[in-house]
Amino acid sequence: MRLRHLLSGVAMLAASAGAAPAATITVATVNNSDMIIMQRLSTKWEQATGNKINWVVLEENVLRQRVTTDIATKGGQFDVITIGSYETPIWGKQKWLMPLDDFAASYDYNDIFKNVRDALSTDGKLYAVPFYAESSFTFYRKDLFDAAGLKMPDHPTYDQVAQFADKLTDKSKEQYGICLRGKPGWGENMAFIDPLVNTFGGRWFDMKWNPQLDTPEWHKALTYYVDIMHRDGPPGATGNGHNENRALFATGHCAMWIDATSAAGYIYNKSNSQVYDKTAFTAAPVEVTPHGAGWFWAWALAVPSTSKQAKAAKEFLAWSTSKDYVKLVGETDGWTVAPPGTRASTYDNPAYIKAAPFAETVKNAILAADITQPTKDPVPYKGIQYVAIPEFQAMGTQVGQLVSAALAGQMSVDAALKQAQAAVKSTMEQAGYIQ
Amino acid sequence: MSARTRVQPVAGTLAWLASLLMFFPIFWMFLTSFKTEVEAIATPPELVFWPTFENYRDIFQRADYVAFAINSVIVSFGSTVIAILLAVPAAFAMAFYPTERTRGTLLWMLSTKMLPPVGVLVPIYLFARDVDLLDTRTALVIMYTLMNLPIVVWMLFTFFKETPKAIIEASRIDGANVGQTIFLVLLPLVMPGIASTALLNIILSWNEAFWSLNLTAHNAAPLTAFIASFSAPEGLFWAKLSAASTLAIAPILVFGWISQRQLVRGLTFGAVK
Numbered sequence: 001m002r003l004r005h006l007l008s009g010v011a012m013l014a015a016s017a018g019a020a021p022a023a024t025i026t027v028a029t030v031n032n033s034d035m036i037i038m039q040r041l042s043t044k045w046e047q048a049t050g051n052k053i054n055w056v057v058l059e060e061n062v063l064r065q066r067v068t069t070d071i072a073t074k075g076g077q078f079d080v081i082t083i084g085s086y087e088t089p090i091w092g093k094q095k096w097l098m099p100l101d102d103f104a105a106s107y108d109y110n111d112i113f114k115n116v117r118d119a120l121s122t123d124g125k126l127y128a129v130p131f132y133a134e135s136s137f138t139f140y141r142k143d144l145f146d147a148a149g150l151k152m153p154d155h156p157t158y159d160q161v162a163q164f165a166d167k168l169t170d171k172s173k174e175q176y177g178i179c180l181r182g183k184p185g186w187g188e189n190m191a192f193i194d195p196l197v198n199t200f201g202g203r204w205f206d207m208k209w210n211p212q213l214d215t216p217e218w219h220k221a222l223t224y225y226v227d228i229m230h231r232d233g234p235p236g237a238t239g240n241g242h243n244e245n246r247a248l249f250a251t252g253h254c255a256m257w258i259d260a261t262s263a264a265g266y267i268y269n270k271s272n273s274q275v276y277d278k279t280a281f282t283a284a285p286v287e288v289t290p291h292g293a294g295w296f297w298a299w300a301l302a303v304p305s306t307s308k309q310a311k312a313a314k315e316f317l318a319w320s321t322s323k324d325y326v327k328l329v330g331e332t333d334g335w336t337v338a339p340p341g342t343r344a345s346t347y348d349n350p351a352y353i354k355a356a357p358f359a360e361t362v363k364n365a366i367l368a369a370d371i372t373q374p375t376k377d378p379v380p381y382k383g384i385q386y387v388a389i390p391e392f393q394a395m396g397t398q399v400g401q402l403v404s405a406a407l408a409g410q411m412s413v414d415a416a417l418k419q420a421q422a423a424v425k426s427t428m429e430q431a432g433y434i435q
Numbered sequence: 436m437s438a439r440t441r442v443q444p445v446a447g448t449l450a451w452l453a454s455l456l457m458f459f460p461i462f463w464m465f466l467t468s469f470k471t472e473v474e475a476i477a478t479p480p481e482l483v484f485w486p487t488f489e490n491y492r493d494i495f496q497r498a499d500y501v502a503f504a505i506n507s508v509i510v511s512f513g514s515t516v517i518a519i520l521l522a523v524p525a526a527f528a529m530a531f532y533p534t535e536r537t538r539g540t541l542l543w544m545l546s547t548k549m550l551p552p553v554g555v556l557v558p559i560y561l562f563a564r565d566v567d568l569l570d571t572r573t574a575l576v577i578m579y580t581l582m583n584l585p586i587v588v589w590m591l592f593t594f595f596k597e598t599p600k601a602i603i604e605a606s607r608i609d610g611a612n613v614g615q616t617i618f619l620v621l622l623p624l625v626m627p628g629i630a631s632t633a634l635l636n637i638i639l640s641w642n643e644a645f646w647s648l649n650l651t652a653h654n655a656a657p658l659t660a661f662i663a664s665f666s667a668p669e670g671l672f673w674a675k676l677s678a679a680s681t682l683a684i685a686p687i688l689v690f691g692w693i694s695q696r697q698l699v700r701g702l703t704f705g706a707v708k
Contacts, residue, residue, distance in 0.1 A: 026652055026653055028652070030667070031664055031665060031666060031667040031672065032667055032669055036497065039497065040497075054652075054653040054654075055653070056652050056653055056656070056660075056664075057497075057498075057664035058648070058660070058663050058664055059663050059664075059666040059667060059668065060667065060668050060669065061668065062648055062663050062666075065649075066648060066649060069556065069557070069560055069649060070560075073557060073560050073561055073564060074564075075560065075564050075569055076564075077569055077570060077652045078652065174478070187668070188668070241668060242668060242669050243667070243668060243669065243671055246671055247476035247478075247671060248478075250473075250476065250671075251476060251477060251478055253478065260669065262669070263669075266671070271473070272472060272473060272671070273473075274473070
């Protein structure tokens with residue numbers, strides 16, 4: 001009896017010595033529906049592990065600046081950061097992030113779509129794990145299409161989209177044929193303009209990093225955008241970003257909207273949207289090439305190399321981006337809001353497919369988005385709606401402002417592209433890409 | 436009817452119109468905070484709706500409002516007290532014992548306000564990191580004190596200049612030392628001015644967002660960070676953002692309303708001879 005007590009005491013001591021002490025991790029994330037759900041459900045992880053999470057939730061652009069400052073100066077304020085597919089390879093190359101290829105076998109890396117893994121890797125190492133991924137596609141009002149006797153093809157062209165928009169615009173009823181982003185910014189109007197230019201056959205740079213913004217392809221794409229928005233777009237389009245267009249579409253003012261696939265769950269939810277039962281989805285339109293016609297973006301979680309709680313941080317990542325987490329969201333919050341676009345198992349789940357009729361279109365859009373071949377002609381960079389170099393944020397926003405000025409009628413398309421070419425050329429010369 | 440009586444109703448109406456125009460965004464934000472997200476984005480805007488408290492409920496569930504508010508109170512009041520303590524002797528010296536460099540010094544102090552904060556973000560961040568002040572209220576108190584000190588000195592200097600120098604000289608002749616002259620003679624005379632300066636400083640610190648967002652993470656984040664956590668470029672949370680903004684400005688609005696008499700007295704101090 002005594003021996004048994006002694007042995008059980010030794011076993012408990014050994015177990016407690018082996019167990020990691022509870023840790024507190026600081027997680028910096030963005031404010032969107034998926035992250036709000038993660039914040040709420042993470043109490044389950046806290047209860048299971050004994051660890052604690054301090055949340056720092058910020059607006060996307062504020063977070064990007066805040067985290068960049070901290071990580072570049074090795075401030076060490078965060079243990080987990082939310083970053084996109086644009087920053088991950090750049091920061092990974094700088095060794096600002098820890099590699100994340102050492103999770104347990106049950107994590108099943110191969111279940112994550114290959115193009116998503118590739119977008120979050122550099123030099124063959126995964127530096128962030130995807131929380132959700134998105135592409136762009138076309139939202140359209142099937143009731144308006146039916147009433148006008150129109151049929152949306154599975155793979156529409158931009159010429160067809162222009163014809164549809166012309167027929168469906170009725171400004172007297174505040175019904176606009178198309179709603180597109182106009183608010184300047186590399187993540188706002190340029191997220192739409194770059195895929196548009198790609199499919200019109202254009203590109204940002206040739207293989208020697210010479211800017212290609214004053215080419216006929218850019219000219220044709222931008223002229224198309226400005227013309228269609230003037231004819232069939234809502235008023236004040238230069239102030240419309242994703243949110244404003246989401247509001248316009250959800251309240252029945254747009255016949256078509258080309259934007260993020262991640263908004264499908266919102267539009268399909270009857271508590272948010274007045275058009276939940278009148279909306280259908282199809283692929284992003286194409287023009288001369290399908291390459292880069294739909295964008296690619298992933299919100300991912302990473303551990304900065306300055307983290308003092310790396311072990312607990314990695315454990316949290318392995319939990320919050322796992323198959324089980326997707327299942328947990330589906331069962332607690334409903335399958336329409338399960339994190340989309342990252343895992344094959346999500347799309348193999350009959351419950352998800354039944355609840356989210358847009359699932360197959362979203363999956364196809366994400367799988368078709370190849371960031372390594374984003375344009376008709378070869379390019380030296382990765383990225384569809386961005387160019388994965390550190391200089392792009394500033395350049396993208398500068399060009400976005402010129403595009404916005406052309407849309408507002410403050411300058412011609414020609415003048416905007418000439419200025420854009422000069423500005424980008426100057427930046428690339430200063431950065432040493434070209435002599 | 437005299438010209439004065441004719442002008443008064445017009446001026447009064449214009450003042451009311453200007454006030455309503457300035458207050459309208461706050462009123463609209465307050466109204467939106469009681470709408471559902473669908474009502475908040477409705478076009479044309481819905482003026483008649485059934486108010487809901489769900490935004491406030493969600494906010495209290497997601498974030499620790501009280502912790503953010505306590506940080507705001509400590510940081511804005513703390514920096515104000517220190518700024519006043521530093522500025523009173525500086526303004527006293529410049530107002531009553533000016534040298535040939537006083538004017539230049541005052542202008543130089545004001546010119547520091549023209550520097551864009553982002554220009555010094557990295558050095559200050561590195562400094563805060565090295566002295567272990569990141570995500571602390573101390574860092575914000577120091578930053579706000581230094582940031583607002585030029586304005587505080589300028590305002591106090593202006594108020595002190597309104598005080599006849601003869602009073603200061605008389606107190607010195609009567610044997611008062613510098614400290615007694617400041618605390619027993621000068622400060623009671625310019626108290627409305629000091630109160631209004633302090634109030635303005637509190638409001639400036641309360642609303643400051645750049646440094647509070649960049650130097651804090653979780654422990655020292657004030658209400659400006661609280662608002663930022665409900666803003667999103669991809670996702671419609673306008674009703675929740677309105678509710679968060681209402682909660683963030685409520686304390687300072689109430690405080691300003693309570694102290695408005697003092698504020699107006701201070702701002703018009705010395706205006707009428």
